[in-house]
Structure formats: structure tokens, C-alpha cells
Amino acid sequence: MIKYLGLEIRRSLRDRRYLLLVAGWPVAAYLLFSTVFGSAADRTEGLAPTVEIMVAMASFGAMGGVLLASGPRLAMDRQLGWLRQLRLTPLSPARILTARLIAAMALSLPAIVLTFIAAVLVKDVTLPLWEWPLLVLVIAAGCLPFAAMGILVGTIADGDGAQGLTMVLYLVLAALGGLWMPVQILPSALQTVAKTLPSYHLAQLGWHIARGAVPAVGDAAVLLAWFAGAALIAMAASRRLTLRTA
Amino acid sequence: MTYHPSAAGSAVSTIPASPDGADPAVRVNGVTRRFGAVLAVDNVSLSVEHGETIALLGPNGAGKTTTISMLLGLSRPDSGSIEIFGSAPGSAAAHASVGAMLQDGGMMPGVLIGELLTMVRSLYQAPLALDEVLEIAQLRGLEKRRVDRLSGGQSQRLRLAMALVGDPRLLILDEPTAAMDVETRRGFWHAMGGFTERGRTILFSTHYLEEADVAADRVVMMARGRVVADGTPSAIKNSVGLRVIRFSITHPGIAGLDALPGAVSATAHGNRVELRCSNSDTALRALIAARPDAHDIEVAGIALEDAFITITDGLAA
Numbered sequence: 344m345i346k347y348l349g350l351e352i353r354r355s356l357r358d359r360r361y362l363l364l365v366a367g368w369p370v371a372a373y374l375l376f377s378t379v380f381g382s383a384a385d386r387t388e389g390l391a392p393t394v395e396i397m398v399a400m401a402s403f404g405a406m407g408g409v410l411l412a413s414g415p416r417l418a419m420d421r422q423l424g425w426l427r428q429l430r431l432t433p434l435s436p437a438r439i440l441t442a443r444l445i446a447a448m449a450l451s452l453p454a455i456v457l458t459f460i461a462a463v464l465v466k467d468v469t470l471p472l473w474e475w476p477l478l479v480l481v482i483a484a485g486c487l488p489f490a491a492m493g494i495l496v497g498t499i500a501d502g503d504g505a506q507g508l509t510m511v512l513y514l515v516l517a518a519l520g521g522l523w524m525p526v527q528i529l530p531s532a533l534q535t536v537a538k539t540l541p542s543y544h545l546a547q548l549g550w551h552i553a554r555g556a557v558p559a560v561g562d563a564a565v566l567l568a569w570f571a572g573a574a575l576i577a578m579a580a581s582r583r584l585t586l587r588t589a
Numbered sequence: 590m591t592y593h594p595s596a597a598g599s600a601v602s603t604i605p606a607s608p609d610g611a612d613p614a615v616r617v618n619g620v621t622r623r624f625g626a627v628l629a630v631d632n633v634s635l636s637v638e639h640g641e642t643i644a645l646l647g648p649n650g651a652g653k654t655t656t657i658s659m660l661l662g663l664s665r666p667d668s669g670s671i672e673i674f675g676s677a678p679g680s681a682a683a684h685a686s687v688g689a690m691l692q693d694g695g696m697m698p699g700v701l702i703g704e705l706l707t708m709v710r711s712l713y714q715a716p717l718a719l720d721e722v723l724e725i726a727q728l729r730g731l732e733k734r735r736v737d738r739l740s741g742g743q744s745q746r747l748r749l750a751m752a753l754v755g756d757p758r759l760l761i762l763d764e765p766t767a768a769m770d771v772e773t774r775r776g777f778w779h780a781m782g783g784f785t786e787r788g789r790t791i792l793f794s795t796h797y798l799e800e801a802d803v804a805a806d807r808v809v810m811m812a813r814g815r816v817v818a819d820g821t822p823s824a825i826k827n828s829v830g831l832r833v834i835r836f837s838i839t840h841p842g843i844a845g846l847d848a849l850p851g852a853v854s855a856t857a858h859g860n861r862v863e864l865r866c867s868n869s870d871t872a873l874r875a876l877i878a879a880r881p882d883a884h885d886i887e888v889a890g891i892a893l894e895d896a897f898i899t900i901t902d903g904l905a906a
Contacts, residue, residue: 346708354699423695428751431661431691432712433684 344438351446355412356453365411366453369404370461373397377466388525388550394470397462398478398549403522404454405482406542409489410496410513413447417497418505426584436581440494447490451483470553478552485545485562488569489516495577498584516542541569612675613638614759614790615660620669622655629655631814632669637792639758642785644801645794646825647811653794654692656811657763660792661689673759685714688757690748690765696736702747703732706754713755725780726750741768749777753784760784762793766800778804798822798831832869833891837861839882849875865891 355361377396388395420426429439456479462468470478493509500508517523519533520542526534537543544562551558615637622630630652637643645653658664659671662679676682697705706723710716723729726749731739736747745768752760760781766774781804785791795801801808802822810818810825818825837860846855846864851871855864862883866872869888876883 346711350697350700350704350708353704354697357699419698420695423698424691424693425695425697427663427691428694428696428748430663431684431687431689431694432709432755433681434712435681 344434344442347434347439348442348446351443352449355416355446355450361411362453365404365408365450366457369400369407369454370457372403373400373458373461374465376400377462388554390550390553391468393462393466393468394553395550397458397466397468398482398553399522399546401455401458401478402482402485402542402545402549403517404458405451405486406489406516406522406545407513408450408452408454409447409486410493410509412450413443413490413493414496414500414509414512415506417443417494418500418502421497421584422502436584440581444490444494447493448483448486451486452479455479455482471555474552474555478549481548481552481558482545485541485548485566488541488566488573491570491573491577495573495580498577498580516540519543520546522546539565541566612672614641614674615792616670616672617656617660618670620656620659620666620671622652622659622664622666624655628814630659630666633811633814633816634669635809635816635819637759637790639790640785640788641807642781642791642805643793643807643809644805644822645792645811646796646798646801646808647794648796650813651811652814653811654763655814657689657691657761657792657794660761661687661691685755686758687761688752688755688759689761690745690752690763692763692767694748694751696744696747696751698737700736701732702728702734702736702739702750705736705747706732706750709751710754715756716754717756719754722750722754725753725783727776727780742773745769757789759790759792762791764794764796766795774800798826802826826867831891832866832888834864834866834869834873834876834886834888835861836864836876836883836886838880839884846876846880849879851875 373396377393380392380396390398417426426439430436459475459479492512496505496508496512519529519537520526520540521537522542526537526543529537544565547562548558548566551562613636615635617633617635620630620633621628633652633656645656647653655664659666660673660678662677662683671678673683674686700708703719706719710719710722723732726746728743728746728750731743734743736744739747745765749765752762766777769777778800781791793804798808805822808818808820808822808825809816838857839860841857841860843855843857843862846852846862849864849872851866851868851873852875853865853867855862857863864872864876873886873888876886
């Protein structure tokens with residue numbers, strides 16, 4: 344299973360279009376937003392704008408890396424018949440899905456690391472040394488619900504549909520979850536919705552750490568609940584995974 | 590298109606005794622599978638012994654792929670039972686001992702042939718050496734090729750490599766040579782001959798009787814979801830009557846024509862007679878000797894589909 348996991352990660356890292364989308368975009372957005380809003384005083388998280396936006400864009404890229412590595416790829420593998428072929432090997436379906444989940448999680452890392460590097464090199468961001476590895480780890484781990492949501496999308500939607508659905512999910516979660524702009528500028532009804540989203544709680548986790556606080560248990564619990572919900576629905580639909588599409 | 594028997598066919602040797610007890614390689618018992626109103630597989634029973642090379646022969650829609658899919662545990666019979674070396678299809682034990690080429694089996698996009706085979710190899714207890722797999726599947730030198738940038742023939746060879754890499758005791762091949770030209774097909778069956786010499790069992794599907802004849806030591810013929818014949822290739826050929834002699838007669842009466850050497854059955858439409866033959870050369874010589882009044886003689890092949898339908902109708906009657 345380790346070799347399969349490794350190969351899943353490798354094939355994503357080889358995909359330049361994918362990397363540009365999930366790592367290039369957040370880094371570019373970080374540099375743009377932190378330059379435009381870098382001196383604004385209307386930040387809400389009690390953090391320097393360069394730090395707040397760094398965490399937001401790292402979370403944004405991480406979420407995209409995970410969603411796009413799981414959803415569209417699973418749909419494609421299902422349609423190509425690769426999943427049927429893989430089902431004929433001794434690798435059990437549970438292990439196949441576990442490996443794909445872990446691979447998708449690992450693909451949160453390029454965006455997180457590259458955004459942090461850009462923040463340090465270009466925007467002179469400094470944080471206590473211990474906060475860096477913790478931030479990487481917590482944002483990556485916080486992407487667990489997105490890995491399950493991606494697998495769910497890849498299970499129920501086909502090819503282009505899965506690609507489109509994933510992108511819509513990605514952008515809605517980012518915009519409503521407060522990764523692009525503070526949730527406070529949304530109408531109050533939308534704010535209520537926003538505060539239930541996993542993307543909102545992912546950013547909150549990171550901002551807690553950047554403020555030097557311990558990650559909040561409440562945020563982690565919401566993320567776990569989203570993971571459990573998506574995973575359960577995906578499991579119920581998993582019979583579709585090896586059905587013939589022809 | 591003609592397909593000449595090659596060395597591969599005659600290399601098929603006698604069936605070795607079952608190496609580990611009584612369980613046959615494949616046991617299918619009264620299996621039925623429906624898709625909506627369509628009866629894809631209708632009460633099929635068959636047994637494959639260790640070391641046998643068996644062809645599942647039939648036209649499109651005969652139920653071959655559905656049967657194979659059930660043998661592999663990719664779909665379940667509505668009724669009836671299937672055992673692979675005594676285990677349920679799709680079980681861990683079955684996956685470890687069966688290698689398969691699917692018609693719609695895809696490969697992992699974005700990786701290299703060498704990477705893919707190395708990964709799949711690591712999933713088995715006692716796999717073949719990578720070098721040996723590349724050799725048999727004629728993929729040597731292509732290890733660094735991306736699997737999503739292969740030609741049709743190369744993809745098919747990769748499917749074969751994927752089926753072989755775990756050194757399976759049973760190889761299940763769904764129309765393995767469908768995309769191959771005659772020469773490639775011959776090379777393919779030559780390689781498979783080496784595989785069965787090691788006591789391995791092969792079950793493959795095809796819609797070419799010629800191919801079943803060359804490669805298999807037993808043919809199970811399917812039509813409309815049912816097994817309509819089961820026997821040696823030559824027995825099947827004789828019962829099907831794959832060529833037809835059409836001729837006109839001056840004196841009515843076709844009695845005794847179907848008993849001519851090489852003939853299977855005779856039917857008359859007015860003064861035009863149709864003689865189904867297992868060996869049209871022999872039958873033609875005998876016919877000319879027996880019926881000097883036969884004229885306007887033509888010899889033609891029959892589409893296998895027609896032959897199947899004849900047999901199925903015969904069974905239904």
C-alpha cells in the first residue's frame with residue numbers, strides 16, 4: 344500500500360497544471376492581497392495583515408490541493424477503468440481509499456510550504472520558530488474533511504462534472520469561509536452559514552496558532568464532523584466505484 | 590481474414606493433476622445474471638481444471654464479459670454460485686491467485702510503465718521478476734514510457750503485464766487479442782503457451798473460432814447467455830458447420846446429402862440446396878460424385894453469429 348500511496352502522490356506532483364492551480368495561485372494571491380491590504384487597519388483577527396493573509400492563503404491552497412487531488416482524479420480513474428483494474432489486485436477497496444485519502448492530504452503541503460516561504464522571503468514575516476511546523480501540521484491535518492469531500496465528489500460525479508463540481512465547492516468554501524475576505528463583511532445570514540463551514544474553521548485553527556494560542560478544540564470538532572459526514576455518504580455511494588461505465 | 594494454426598496450439602500439453610486437492614480452478618454452478626429485463630447469463634454451469642486452457646467462444650452479447658466479470662468478483666450473480674480454487678470470487682485468496690485482462694481495464698494516468706508494474710508487483714506475495722514480465726509482455730525498453738501515452742497495442746501489452754505480474758495460477762483474459770493483427774496475435778499465444786507449460790490455467794474469451802481452435806484445449810461456446818456447446822475445438826467445429834455449399838439440383842430430393850463426408854445438414858429452397866459443412870472440401874468432392882445433377886455450385890463461409898443462432902434455435906426447439 345505504501346508504494347501505491349507514493350505513486351498517487353508522485354503523479355500529482357508531476358501534473359504542472361494542477362500544481363500551478365493549487366500552489367501557484369495561492370502564492371500569487373498572497374503576494375497581491377498582502378501588498379494591497381498590507382497596511383490596512385481593518386483586519387479582524389488581531390494579526391498583522393501579512394500573517395493573517397498568509398494563513399488564509401495557505402489554507403486556501405491546501406484545501407484546493409486536497410480537493411483537486413481527490414475528486415477529479417477519482418472520477419477519472421473510475422471512468423478509465425483503472426479502479427476496476429486495481430480492484431483485481433490483492434489491494435482491498437478499504438486500503439485503496441485509505442491510500443487515496445492520505446495522498447490527497449499530503450498534497451496540501453506544497454501550497455502551505457510555498458506560501459510560507461513567500462511570506463518569509465518577500466513580506467519579511469516572522470513568527471516564533473515553533474509555530475511554523477505546528478502551522479504546517481495543523482493546516483495539513485485540518486484538510487481531512489476536504490479529502491473525504493473530494494472522494495465523495497469523485498464517487499458520485501463523472502469526468503468533467505467532477506472537475507466542475509470540485510472547483511465550485513473549492514471557490515464557495517474559500518469565499519464563504521473567510522479565506523478571501525473577513526466573514527464579518529458578509530450579510531449576517533450568510534455569516535451564520537459561513538461559521539459552519541470547514542474552511543472557516545480551518546482558517547481559525549491557523550490564526551489561533553499564529554496568535555500564539557493553542558488550537559481550539561471546537562474548530563477541530565467541526566472539521567471532524569464534516570469529515571465523518573462526507574466519509575459516511577461516500578461509503579454509502581462506494582458501490583459506484585468499480586461499476587462499468589461503458 | 591484467415592488465421593493459421595501456429596506452434597502455440599500444438600504446444601498445449603496434457604492437463605496435469607490438480608496440485609492441491611480437489612478444487613478445480615473454476616467452478617460455476619447454475620449462475621444467472623440479469624440487467625433489467627435482459628437475461629445476460631442464463632443458468633450457466635462450467636468447471637475448469639488446473640492446467641487447462643479454455644476458450645469462452647461466442648458472438649457479442651453472448652454473456653462472455655458478464656461471466657468473466659462475475660468470475661473476477663466485479664459483479665455478483667443473481668443466483669447460482671462461483672468458486673475460484675475453492676474461494677469466493679473477489680476474496681483476498683482469489684485476488685492473490687488470479688490475474689486478469691479486462692476489456693475496459695484502464696491504467697493509472699500520469700505514471701511510467703516501470704513505476705506502475707513495480708507498484709503492482711509489490712502487492713503480491715510471490716510475483717514474477719519485473720524483467721520476466723517485461724519480456725513476456727514485450728515491453729522491454731518502454732519502462733520509462735507514460736502509461737497514458739501508449740499506442741493501442743502497447744496498452745494491450747501493458748494490460749497483459751498487469752495480469753501476469755503477480756504470477757497467477759489462473760489467468761482470465763477478456764478478448765485479449767481483439768485489437769491485435771494476425772502476427773501480434775500469434776506472438777501473444779506463443780507467449781501464453783509458455784505460461785501454461787508451467788501448469789497454469791487460462792480462461793479467455795474470443796469471438797473467433799479459429800483462435801479458440803489454435804489456443805485452447807477446450808471450447809465452451811456461449812450464445813444468448815447460455816452454454817450451447819462444450820468440447821474440444823475439433824468437436825465444436827464439426828458440430829457448428831462453419832462453411833456452406835449452395836447449389837442447384839435438377840432432380841428434386843436431398844435425402845442422404847447430410848450424410849456425405851464433411852457435411853452437417855442440408856436444406857432445400859425449391860431447387861436450391863444449402864449444405865452446411867464442417868469440411869467443405871471433402872463434402873464438395875463427395876457431393877460432385879454423389880450428385881452429378883448439382884450445378885451453379887458456390888462455397889462460402891458462414892458468420893459465426895449465424896452458426897450460433899442455428900445452434901441456439903436447435904436447442905430451443
